[in-house]
Amino acid sequence: MSHALQILPSLLAADFARLGEQIAEVESAGTQMLHYDVMDGRFVPNISMGVPVLESIRKVTRCWLDVHLMIVEPERYVEAFRAAGADSISVHQEASPHLHRTLGLIRSTGAKAGVVLNPGTPVHSIEDVLDLADFVLLMSVNPGFGGQKFLLSSLGKIRQLAQLRSQRNLNYAIELDGGVDMTNAREIAEAGCDWLVAGSSVFRGESPATSVRELHACALSGRQLSA
Ligand code: DX5
Ligand code: ZN
Numbered sequence: 001m002s003h004a005l006q007i008l009p010s011l012l013a014a015d016f017a018r019l020g021e022q023i024a025e026v027e028s029a030g031t032q033m034l035h036y037d038v039m040d041g042r043f044v045p046n047i048s049m050g051v052p053v054l055e056s057i058r059k060v061t062r063c064w065l066d067v068h069l070m071i072v073e074p075e076r077y078v079e080a081f082r083a084a085g086a087d088s089i090s091v092h093q094e095a096s097p098h099l100h101r102t103l104g105l106i107r108s109t110g111a112k113a114g115v116v117l118n119p120g121t122p123v124h125s126i127e128d129v130l131d132l133a134d135f136v137l138l139m140s141v142n143p144g145f146g147g148q149k150f151l152l153s154s155l156g157k158i159r160q161l162a163q164l165r166s167q168r169n170l171n172y173a174i175e176l177d178g179g180v181d182m183t184n185a186r187e188i189a190e191a192g193c194d195w196l197v198a199g200s201s202v203f204r205g206e207s208p209a210t211s212v213r214e215l216h217a218c219a220l221s222g223r224q225l226s227a
Pocket of ligand 1: 010011012013035068141142143144145146147148177178179180197198199200201
């Protein structure tokens with residue numbers, strides 16, 4: 001899996017009435033991956049977008065579509081999201097009693113498979129499936145809403161995952177989601193994060209394109225420090 005540094009604009013924070021336009025804006029700033037949040041009002045206390053919206057987005061962008069399933073029984077929807085255009089699909093450890101099987105199912109569709117950890121879930125809980133994960137997504141807020149404050153405890157988890165990856169000679173990318181902005185992007189990348197998801201800090205400011213560029217430059221300076 002590519003460990004190239006990426007800023008993934010989270011479409012949850014976009015203006016849904018102007019989705020195509022907003023996607024074109026962030027693409028013009030070099031965005032290669034978009035983050036797509038699926039919420040069911042059960043696993044998390046909010047409802048967002050589903051399969052049909054992803055299908056429409058697939059038609060207007062060549063970006064990698066990273067689908068984050070915050071739903072109960074995520075295995076039931078893997079094939080539908082893949083068919084709608086998902087390039088990667090992640091499921092929560094907390095929602096997946098048969099994580100090993102579900103990651104295998106995602107890979108069998110041809111999508112890259114990710115496992116997600118809530119802030120309250122330790123890294124050791126996924127140690128036995130790391131060889132089946134193409135990426136690990138760390139939540140740095142409690143999932144369900146955009147615009148929440150970044151939880152510092154996620155930095156230690158990034159370091160733990162980076163260490164495990166080199167110790168075991170694994171290849172997963174490390175992704176982080178929640179509260180990413182210009183005040184912390186550098187530190188997050190320095191800790192070893194490859195993919196930084198950013199919602200409010202990209203779409204709720206004056207210019208999404210400028211914000212993507214600035215976040216990328218900021219994260220790049222952190223990555224150079226860690227090299
Ligand atoms: C939260 C979602 C995030 C959200 C991040 O449950 O998984 O992807 O869009 O939004 P910000 O960047 O505003 O915290
Ligand atoms: Zn997300």
